[in-house]
Structure formats: structure tokens, C-alpha cells
Amino acid sequence: MQQSSTRYLLFFQYLGSKYSGVMKAPAHQPLLGVQNHLENAVRRLKPVNEVLVSISSRTDTGVHALCNSAHVDIQRRGDKPPFTEQVLTDALNFLLKPEPIRITRAYRVRSDFHARYRALSRTYVYRLTTGIRHPSELPVTEKDLCWTLGDMELDISAMKKAAAVLMGTHDFSTFRALSSDAPFKNPVKTMEVVQMQPGLSFSQRHFHRDVQFWELTFQSRSFLYKQVRRMVGALVAVGRGKLSVAQIQVLLDARDSTAYPQNIAAPACGLFLINVEYDSSDLMP
Structure with a gap:
């Protein structure tokens, strides 16, 4: 049979x-x-x-x-x-x-x-590093696993304020990279978590104590194409003083992908999908 x-x-x-x-x-x-x-x-x-x-x-x-x-x-x-x-x-x-x-x-x-x-939600973490003069100084254990921002201080307080602007339900059209299916996807998303906190690394703990790791966490039921990388890039621009917290709100209100500043999106290497959540009842046949 x-x-x-x-x-x-x-x-x-x-x-x-x-x-x-x-x-x-x-x-x-x-x-x-x-x-x-x-x-x-x-x-x-x-x-x-x-x-x-x-x-x-x-x-x-x-x-x-x-x-x-x-x-x-x-x-x-x-x-x-x-x-x-x-x-x-x-x-x-x-x-x-x-x-x-x-x-x-x-x-x-x-x-x-x-x-x-x-799926009920998806959670992404984006990893950043500061305190490194040149990318060649990045610990070998972190190669292709984070975005190296150089030997600079980020305005963490401003970045956290900008992250708060992205929380909740919004039209995220500005933070969507254009793709063939863009017109067919609803740009309204609810960000349940947008937070920044110090990160941990084996190499930092044992060998490279001057390297500072940061983690940006984003949770929502779904995301638009390259939305997380574009949100991270905008938050880092705030941390560098290239954008203000008020300008993040202006970008959000624009609802226009072409309003997003050129060449500030975060690279792919620092982005991790860390969880896809389901109702426990779905896991029992």
C-alpha cells in the first residue's frame, strides 16, 4: 500500500x-x-x-x-x-x-x-562594529558577519530616538527598495520591536576589547524588500550626524522609495534572520 x-x-x-x-x-x-x-x-x-x-x-x-x-x-x-x-x-x-x-x-x-x-512574526538582528580603524583589522571570526563602521563614535541616544519613530504601524514605502513585485505588496507594516543594544562577540570578549559591537533588532509579521537594511542605514546616518531624528519622520511621511537618500543603505553582511514564530498549535499535526 x-x-x-x-x-x-x-x-x-x-x-x-x-x-x-x-x-x-x-x-x-x-x-x-x-x-x-x-x-x-x-x-x-x-x-x-x-x-x-x-x-x-x-x-x-x-x-x-x-x-x-x-x-x-x-x-x-x-x-x-x-x-x-x-x-x-x-x-x-x-x-x-x-x-x-x-x-x-x-x-x-x-x-x-x-x-x-x-508565520506570526519574523525577527531580524543587524550587527554593527565600531572602534576599528580599517576593515582589515576586523577579527577573523567576524568576517562577513557585521558592518564595520570604522573608528568613530555613534550618537546612540539619537539612534534610539530615531528607532522609536519607526515603531508601530506605518506606511514604509520610503524604506522599500524597488523590485518587480513592489506595486503588489502592502507597504503598511507594524514594527513590534525596533531596538538597539550592545552586542557580544567571542573575539571581543577574549582578544579585541576595543571593538564595540551593536545589535539592532526588528520584529514584525512581515517586511518589505530590503526594508531592514534601509532602516538600519537611516539609523546609522542619524548616529553619524548625517540625518536628524526629525528627518527620519520626514522620510517615513514621504511614503516614496525615491525619497530615501542614496548610498546609505546598510550592506547585507551584517543582517541575520534570527527567528520565525508560529502558533504552537500549528506544530502538532
Whole structure:
């Protein structure tokens, strides 16, 4: 008797530096997406069905994740029972071993569960460093994992005031980079968390005590294309004295992507997706 397919929710992490982003890229491209590697690993488990890994949260080239998520259907041959969550996690990690991609958890979920649309919130952290005269002085353990701002003092108080302006429900059109699907996405988002606090680093704690790390945290149900990087860039501009807190409000009120100042968006390397949250009832099939 042929088993029906089983849907799994996968939580996974990756270093984004060597990928075109999390989404699948054409096979002929020199850089593949994380999704390409996830689907290839599932195919090596030899399911009967066509393999499609549905990603919950898009991240771009160079952006990292400590916790992204996706769902996938797996139908085994003949009368083989469904994989247990632990067996599936271990098998995929074995098959992904050459890549900086790891499955952290797997859950069996209902057949109509959708990783993207059932997500309650997404949380991003952006990492900054100050106290370094030149990027070449960045500790090797932090390479491609933070934005190095040089040997400068940031006005942290002003940055926190500007962050407060972004809290709550607003039209974030100014903080959206233009993309092909931009006109079809609602620009009104609710920022549940926008905060700045000192960060921690192994290298800072043990070897590089003059390096200061900062973390900017953003939580919302969803985000616009490159919204976090553009918000971070604007907050850093405030910290550097290039923008005022009042100008952040002006940018927000403009509701126009072209009003965003040129060349201030934060680079991808410091951005981490750290959590995708679901209702606990969704994790029980």
C-alpha cells in the first residue's frame, strides 16, 4: 500500500555569503540559492513526489539566518512509514554536510500548513562594529558577519530616538527598495520591536576589547524588500550626524522609495534572520 505524503516544517540556518540568497536560483548561475541545496538534499532521500521546498522568509545575497523556515512534502516508496522528525533532521544534515547550512528542527504539520503564510512574526538582528580603524583589522571570526563602521563614535541616544519613530504601524514605502513585485505588496507594516543594544562577540570578549559591537533588532509579521537594511542605514546616518531624528519622520511621511537618500543603505553582511514564530498549535499535526 502506497503511503500518502507527509508535510514537514523545517527550521534551518545558514551563512549567506556564498549563496545568491535563500531562494532557488537557475542551475546555470555560478551562485546557487540555499533552496537549491535543500531541495537537492531532500531528493537524495528518494521520495516518490516532486520535491518543492517552500521558504517562509526571503533573504538576499550575503544575508545570514540563524532561524529561517520552510515546508516540504515527502512521500516515501511502497509501505515505508514517514520519517520521524529526528531521522529527517539527521539525514538532511548528513546530506548538507559540505555546505554551511544546517537543519535545526523538523516538525510534522498538517497537509494544508504553509510556512510563509502561517508565520506570526519574523525577527531580524543587524550587527554593527565600531572602534576599528580599517576593515582589515576586523577579527577573523567576524568576517562577513557585521558592518564595520570604522573608528568613530555613534550618537546612540539619537539612534534610539530615531528607532522609536519607526515603531508601530506605518506606511514604509520610503524604506522599500524597488523590485518587480513592489506595486503588489502592502507597504503598511507594524514594527513590534525596533531596538538597539550592545552586542557580544567571542573575539571581543577574549582578544579585541576595543571593538564595540551593536545589535539592532526588528520584529514584525512581515517586511518589505530590503526594508531592514534601509532602516538600519537611516539609523546609522542619524548616529553619524548625517540625518536628524526629525528627518527620519520626514522620510517615513514621504511614503516614496525615491525619497530615501542614496548610498546609505546598510550592506547585507551584517543582517541575520534570527527567528520565525508560529502558533504552537500549528506544530502538532
